[in-house]
Amino acid sequence: MTTFIHEVLQTLKANKEIIANLTFVLPSKRAGVFLKNNIPHVYQQTVFSPEILSIEEFTSNLSQLKPISNVELLFEFYTVYKELTKPSEQDSFESFSKWAQVIIQDFNEIDRYLIPQEDILNYLSAIQDINHWSQQENKSDFIKKYLAFWNKLLEYYNHFTETLIHKGIGYQGLIYREAVNNIESYIQTNTDKKLVFLGFNALNKAEETIIQELLQNELAEIYWDIETSYLNNPLHDAGLFVKQYKQNWSYFKANPFNWVSNNYTQEKEISVYGVPKNVGQAKQIGSILNTLISNRGNLDKTAIVLGDEGLLLPVLNSLPSTVNALNITMGLPLSSVPLATLFERLFYLHKDSNSNYYYKDIIAILSHQNISPLFEINPKTKITEIVNTIQQNNLVYLNTAQLKELSEPFTEIIEVLFGTWDNEANKALKQTKKLIFLIKNNLDNKKYDNLLHLEYLYRFNELFNELSRLHATYPHLKNVQTLFEVYKNLLSSETLDFKGEPLQGLQVMGMLESRVLDFETVIISSVNEGVLPSGKSNNSFIPFDVKLQYNLPTYKEKDAVYSYHFYRLIQRAKQVHILYNTEADVLNGGEKSRLITQLELEGIHTITHKLVLPDVSLSKPTLHHIYKTPNVLERLKDIANKGFSPSSLTNYIRNPIDFYNQKVLKIGEYDEVEETIAANTLGNVIHNTLEDFYKPLEGKQLTVDHVKHMKTLVDTTVTNHFKAFYKQGDITKGKNLIVYEIAKRYINNFLNLEIEELQNGNKINIVAIESENKVLIDLKELDFPVYLTGKVDRVDQYNGITRIIDYKTGKVLQNQVEVIDWEDLTTDYAKYSKSFQVLCYAYAMFKDRKVNLPLEAGVISFKNLSSGFLKFAKKESTYDRNKNTLIYNDTLQFFETELKKLILEICNLEMDFVEKEIE
Structure with missing residues (x-):
């Protein structure tokens, strides 16, 4: 393959041009x-x-003007804007920057295409007047300001450019307009120079004028x-611009048109891959490269061209390990570096003048890798x-003083991170610079392990030095929010440049970097509508019809530019791999590009x-299988000696x-900050409040006066227990206040139910509150003692019948405390866990000789209080209405059989712990 650059040089040599006397101008x-x-x-x-x-570079030299960054342009424009605008009508820099960038872009287009500024800007002003409010006799202040803005555009332009x-x-x-103004002077003073322009396609009017x-x-x-x-x-967009130049430039009427070639029609191997998602494309690129290496041994004259430059990192992570020479033309966006997330979090934390910080923001910053x-x-x-x-005390919001107290002896770091910025850009810049040097000093301790992080x-x-320079030069950064906007603008344009061998091995580049270059093998990614070509984006105040009238580029011309770059990549290549995303995405492109369809319809190749689909064969998840070693058995002996609780058994x-x-x-379970009161906290508060109320009444008969007195204590008792469990969490507002009120409502409703029972003539004697039990289970099969433990919420006598009561703050229904087959107690958690628990309590209390048979055991559900005491019942079938709610000796014997089977299973060395499939 002979490249375009090589052909040009051969022609110049054949024409006996002295190359040292030439100046090459490239895109x-x-x-x-x-070229070199x-x-x-x-x-x-x-x-x-x-x-x-x-x-x-050529036009900058010609114009004697130096290009500056977009951010600095904004500052310069804002200075002019403030000079020409009354203080009462001035936008803040933050608001100004949102529309000024579009205005500058329009000024840029007007100048690049040498449009008479006065004509088009006055025209735009007149359009706004006609389109919107010229018919209104009495214009509001807002309308007057809007029209005044458009009328001032020419004045803004003139002062700004001057x-x-x-x-x-x-x-x-x-720069282009000034270069055109200086071209005559250049021609007169450089008669001995010769310029060679090569590889151009879409020229703006200024470039056309200069070159002609x-x-x-x-x-x-x-x-x-x-x-x-x-x-x-005539219908092919790839030749749209060059066709016009050939037809319209007077130079080509007397001089040859160099060059028109036929490389595109030569035989090529073109493969098109439909791949779901961006990561899928990256993996497929890796697969293609593996095949190329296997067939050739190297990747010289091979290029990956990324239609979507956001694919850079996924592609780099997907490169085969056998790639030994690599050059990346495009830089890694600085915004994708881990440090970017740290500074973004700091800006979000400090952009409001709050002295209290949300705990998740604090933890995210403290846990950052730097x-x-x-x-x-x-x-x-x-x-x-x-x-x-923070988690144990439910500290949802913290101030700097609290953080310093928690962080001894690291108060200096806390001050740098969380010391208030007072909404001042100057203070924000000082704090961020301090933080950078704190991080640097730490990284320097292990310098050779942290070279990449030091580069970041x-x-x-x-970047922050540039922000400081801009802040010192222009007095427009008034607050942290404005600084953040400028920071984001700068960050979006900053990249980390890779070092590589630009002339060897695999080349990775964006579409624009491929101009003038030729490769034998080309891999093009993201060839989707909305990416290649980019579609009908319009970041301009100039209407479409005005652009047409003044020959400014529209989406039609932009599509033609993409079409040319796409076809130029293919024209000399021998092997082409084109990838597109099969998953339509409104934000990042839709279906496959029209350029692929055009290749198909041409019928040339x-x-x-x-x-290409990923391997998504579903494998059955492997259930965990834990063998019971002697060490595990020793641990089980300890548990058995302390006692199995009903909750631990139901957990099994x-x-x-x-x-x-x-x-x-x-x-243990991960202890998170309870921003909203958790269900277990609510349950603990209710249990402890009722314990406080009923504990003093053990051995006494309950009376209406007792319960009425309890009602007067509900508010203070509930509040005290919330403070004990919820620590420093706030229960005075939001969802927490609702949960707090629900807790009081539950308790009041329960006490009202007690009063109703007593007023209906029922006698209630309190036997025990929060009764702790520990009983030995006779298991001859085991050579170590096994105990059953449990704390019973309440034991009372109701009209002479002993009741064992378990409080539940959740909703429990009657059928959840009923059993048909005893074997189901230890196999079906969802249906029978409540029955198993209350029977454990009944069994333990009877064995501990604290109660006599017969008795009743059951649940009081605070979400189902209208159902009253939900008694355990044994039924013969699902439809059996003759429920036996009294627990006799035979009931406990049947239960004991199942209980022993369960404990023997847990302690049996031959029976491993096997995970259950949770549906």
Whole structure:
């Protein structure tokens, strides 16, 4: 394959051009590297290198203006805006920046295409007047201000451009317009120079004017890279611009048009892959590269061109390990570096002048990979201690003083992170710079392990230095929110550049970096509508019809640009792999691109289509299987000696692995901050409140006066218990206040039910409250003692019948405390766990000789209080209405049989802990 650059150099050599006297002007700097590399291959002797410039460098030299960043342009424009606008009508910089960027972009287009500024800006003003409010006799102040803004556009433009030219700086369009103004002077003073333009396609009016003037004065040559197949096709967008130049430029009426080639029609191997999602495309690229390496042994003259540059990291992570030479033309966006999330969190934390910070924001910052090492003490970290304290005390909001108290001896770091910024940009910049140096000092301790992190930090230091410079130069950064907007603007344009060999091995680049370059094998990703081409995006105040009238580019021209780049990549390639996302995504492109369909309809090449799907064969999940070792048995002996509780046994019934984790391994549940009062906290408060009320009445008969007195204590008792369990959590507002009121309502409703029972003539004697039991279970099969423990919420005598009562704050129905087959008690958790628990309490209390038979056991459900006391019942069948609610000796014997079977299963070394499938 002979590349376009190589062909141009051969032609210049054949024409006896002295290359050292030439100046090459290219669409991009990247192409200059390949041009310089090709010179020795063509001339094969020692020569002086020619001057090689990008078009931006050439026009900047011609205009004597230096390009500046978009952010600095905004600051310059805001200075002009404030000078021309009454203080009472001025927008803040934050509001200004939202519309000013679009205005600057429109100024840029107007200048690039050499549109008379006065004509188009006055025209826009007149359109606004006609379209909106010219028919209204009495215009509101808002309408007057709106129209005044449009009327001032020309004044803004004139002052803005004059200010920039005076300072020797400019945006791209202004640089181009000034370059056109200076072209005559350049021609007169550079008669001995010769320029070579190559690889251009879509030229703006300024570029056209400059190049034509130089051609007419025989100071330049231009070499196009265009194909016969789309130059001669009036409907083919890839040749849209070059066709116009060939037809309209007077230079080509007397001079040859270089060049039109037929590379595109030569035989090519084109494969199109439909792949779901972006990660799928990245993995498929890795698979294609593996095949190429297997067939060729290297990836020279191979390029990956990313239609969506957001695919860079997934593609890099998917490259085969056998890729030994790699060059990445595009930079890694600084916004994707881990440090970016840290500074973003800090800005969000401080952009409001709140002195209290939300605990999740605090934990996220303290746990960040660049912050947590700052709190290390020997091998431990203080962060764990701080987080535990926050969680245990339900500290939803904390201030800096509280954090310092929790963080001794790291108060300096806490001050840097959480010391208030007072909504001042200057203070925010000082604090962020302090933080950067704190992190740097920590990374320097293990410098060679942290080189990449130090590079990240250095780039952020540069970014904040630039913010500090802008803040010192322009007095527009008044608050943290404005600083944050400027920070985000700067961050979006900053990249980390990769180092690589630009002329060897695999090349990874974006679509624009591929200009003028040729590769034998090309892999193009994200060839979807909305990506390639980008579609009808319109970030402009200039209406579509006005753009047409003044020959400004519209989405039609933008589509043609993408079409040209796409076809130019293919025209000299021998092997082409095109990937598109099969999953329609409104934000990131829809169906496959029209460019793929166009390739198919042309019928020039045979195209192989492949639909690539990930292997999603479902494998049956493997259930955990824990063998009972002698160590496990020793732990079970300890548990048995302390006593199996009803809840631990039902936990085993539900899933043996949960029992193993919680009881054998002693893995507790993760203790989170309760922003909203949890169900277990609500239950504990209700249980403890009722214990306070009824404990003093043990051994006494309950009276209406007793209960009425309890009602007067509900508020204070519930509040005290919430404070004990919920620590420093706030129960005075929001959902917590609702839960607090629900707790009081539950207790009052329960006490009302008690009063009703007593007023109906029922006698209630309180036997025991929160009665703790521990009884030995006679298991001859085991050589160690086994106990059953349990705390019973309430035991009373109701009209002479002993009742064992378990309080439940959740909803329980009567059928959940009924059993048909005894064997079901230890197999079906969902249906029979409540029955199992109350029978455990009855069994333990009877064995402990605290109650006599017969008795009743059951549940009082606070969410189902209208059903009263839900008694355990034994039924013969589902439809049996003759429920036996009294518990006799035979009832407990049947239960004991099932209980012993369950405990023997738990303690049997031959029966492993096997996970249950939870539906």
